[in-house]
Amino acid sequence: MGVYHQGERSVQERAGLLDHAGFSSAAIKDEIPDIAVDFLAQQPMLVIGAAGDDGAMWASLLTGAPGFLTASGPASLAIEAALPAGDPLHRALTRPARLGMIAIEPATRRRMRMNGTARPTAGGLHADLDQVYANCPKYIQKRQPLTASAPPAVPAPPRIHSGELTPAQMALVQAADTFFIATADREGNADASHRGGHPGFLQVLSPTRLRWPDYVGNAMFGTLGNLEVDPRAGLLLPDWSTGTLLQLTGTATVDWDPGHAAALPGAQRIVEFTVEHAVQADHASPLRWSAPQYSRFNPPAPPALSGPGL
Known part of the structure; x- marks a missing residue:
């Protein structure tokens, strides 16, 4: 149980x-298993989470041809990719930073999480890992890669910044079946889930304002444990068919009221998220x-909401 911090233990107890x-611990x-070395080498993307220069938590996406992720040692990862200049985490990763990472393979519903410290290199990043673990395949939607059909690379359009979601962004959120969340503990150790x-x-x-049901998981409560001690959070919503990325940062709280959870199928509890800044990058991913x-x-989707703008 020593791998858990105070916030995680508090949520586990509650x-x-x-x-x-x-048992899950x-x-x-603190090292990459042999079977995961090959898994990482086959991946074309890595979701990352960290605190930006503005102190806010952000989640983002690194991509590359399979082989861009290499286990360069038992507890280290070489990443041959860098974020573009307009990404909210670009400047933060030009110096050592606490980084949460998740490599996910939709076609096989496999995923692997890694947390540690990253420092910049000539080709991208080098991460020294503190935690390495796989998660079960629950709630991963199966998708096949169609990268060969992606359009040729063109200069990316300017990122769209706003303090709230536009109607088109709200539609993207409401249609999402997947998102990624970045959080950190009191010491700044980041996690991506x-x-x-x-x-x-x-x-x-x-x-x-967004909300989602917290479903049954592995009882580690990495994300909720971090939110227990630090409400900052960042969301990444990919448009799997176009490569557009929607990045949100703000704060999140957990609603433990069982009556509220009962209104959302499968919910053990509810997480509510307040948007403070949204960044949309059209066709940012080549995948x-x-x-x-x-x-x-x-579980079944919750009943659709109704009201102004919804």
Whole structure:
């Protein structure tokens, strides 16, 4: 249980899952398992989470031809890719930074999480890892890569910045079946995690407020444990068919009221997110993916909301 910090233990206790969390802690290693070395080498993308120069938490995406991720040592990862200048994390990663990472393979529903410290290199980043662990395939929508059909690289259009979601962005959020969330603990150790469900599981309450159900997981409560001690969070919503990325930063709180959770199918509790800054990058990723095959573990989507702008 020593791998968990105070916030994680507090949430595990409140959820009544300390024993389960203790069992799950055995999966958290400080080195990359041999089987994961090959897995990483096959991946064309890596989701990352960190604090930006503005102090806000952001999640972003690094891509490259398979082989751009290399286990350069038992507890280190070489990343031959860099974020473009307009990305909210670009400047923060020009110096050593605490970094959360998740490599996810939609076609096989496999994912691997890594947390540590990254420093810039001539080709991208070098990460010294503190935590390495795989997660179960729950709530991952199966997609096949269609990268060969991606359009030729062209200069990216300017990023769109706003303090709230536009109607088009709200539509993207409401149609999402997947997003990624970046959080950090009190010491600034960052984490990047995956959330998935049927379209509609991520709800738009207003142009600055979102919520989603927290489903049954592995009882580690890495994300909720971080939010217990630091409410900053960053979301990344990819448009799998166009490569457009929507990045949101703000704060998140956990609603433990069982009556509220009962209104959302499958919810153990509810997370509410306040948008403080949105950044849209059209066609930012060169990767393209097939339509999803939804996970059999996805609970039914919550009832659709109605109201102004929804």
